Amino acid sequence: MIKKQRAFLKWAGGKFKLVDAIVRHLPAGQRLVEPFVGAGSVFLNTDYPNYLLCDINKDLIEMYRIVQKDPEHFIGLAGELFVAANNDSDFYYETRKRFNAATDPLDRALGFLYLNRHGFNGLCRYNRKGSFNVPFGSYKKPYFPEAEIRGFSLKSQNAEFACIGYEQAFALLKQEDVVYCDPPYAPLSTTASFTTYVGAGFSLDDQAILARNSRHTAFEKGIPVVISNHDIPLTRELYRGAKLEVISVQRNISQKGASRKKVDELIAFYDAVESSGNVIQMLQRA
Structure with missing residues (x-):
């Protein structure tokens, strides 16, 4: 059995627990x-x-x-932040303040890792002014992911990183690509709110546009697309024409541990070949 590789960041909605199910569809x-x-x-x-x-x-x-370019230099500097004396709310909030004022990419990268591992629940959240605003997490001993950083760097030698939106990413697709989309999830209820990771967040319109782009990418370009999201009536309607698999997974959807429970997640697979056949059948019925 091949051991799964963990990410070096804590991440709300991270896919480590779902990797096996997702990979089956890729x-x-x-x-x-x-x-x-x-x-x-x-x-x-x-x-x-x-x-x-x-x-x-x-x-x-x-x-x-x-991390891709020089992991050892990054690890050496980051390790200086992960000492017992720095696991303190005063140091955390001072680091957050410095991070929000910093402009140097390396300074921001080091601050980002420290805040990620010491902040509350692995959240990544910014206010409307673009300032990181996650509170202190009060963990007994935050983990320094040295081995995971090295693993990520090694794996990333065949990767290109791009700071672009999902529509721009779809515009760069070419034949023999495979697409996996893990968007901010649709709300479980009308009273639930989106987590704003960056900017104005991910709206219901974005959910619909992503689903439409995915269908068109599979149907018209022959490029397969897999999407994960909450299993709710909205997503089942949005992902019509896709193969669907439901997975029950533990999610921290409440701050109170006793209220945390399993929720159903949906994996939608737009198979390029089969989806094209579905389109032909629908056109023939029309």
Whole structure:
């Protein structure tokens, strides 16, 4: 049994637990394209010749480029932040303040990793002014992911990182690509809110546009697309024409541990060949 490789970031909605189910739906290809790379668990646990890994979070992408190029220098500097004396709310908030004021990519990358591992619940959240605003996490001993950083760097030698939105990522697709999309999830209810990772967040319109782009990419360009999301009536309607698999997974959807429970997640697979046949059948019935 091959041991799965963990990401070096904590990430709300990370796909480590779902990797096996997702990989089952990913066909062979020359390049895996991820418009929402996040912590990169799918990238780390697949074996494509090349990767295009995209995200609109500039801090995330710049950090990945630094780790890709010179992991040992990054590890040496980051390790100085992961000492017991720095696991303190005062140091955390001072580091967050410095991070929000910093302009140097390396300074921001180091701050980003420290905040990610010491902040509350692995959240990555910015306010409307673009300032990181996750509170201190109060963990007993935050983990320094030295081995995971080296593993990520080694794996990323065949990867290209791009700070672009999902529509721009779809525009860069070419034949023999395979696409995996892990968008910010649709809300479980009308009272639930989106987590704003960057900018104005991911709207219901974005959910619909992503689904439409995925269908068109499979139907018209012959490029397979896999998407994961909450299993709710909205996503089942949006992902019509796709093969669907439901997975029950533990999610921290509440701050209170006793309220955390399993939720159903949907994996939608737009098979390029079969989807084209579905389109022909629908046109013949019309």
